[in-house]
Amino acid sequence: MDYMNILLGLLFAYFLVHGVVIFSLRRSKRVAPGPFPLPIIGNLHLLGDKPHISLTQLAKKHGPIMNLKLGQVNTVVISSSVLAKQVMQKQDLSFSSRSVPDTIYACNESDFFVIWLPVNSQRKILRKII
16 A cells, blocks of 8 residues: 555656656747746736836846746737837737737637737728728
């Protein structure tokens, strides 16, 4: 009986360590650097009472472009005005669309409101009509 408890404990510890290692290595190499997120809240705990000061401190540590996970949403933070201007001029279509909440998808209404449409020709036509 004692051997069975020890075996189950070791098996649980193995899978726990294995899961943590896989989770930490799973980050894509193409993602900007940033602090390691917690499983559910992401990096929300790092923002504190004064997020602008916290973001400045994080930018000193991780660089002018960093990736923060705010809850379940990946957020790219650009803290340099020169880089922000460059991103908004060269990558404007990548950052111009809004993220659509899951409730809008659940109601199947994401295609009917101009506010949720991605920037494309369909949106331009609908905006001309309105």
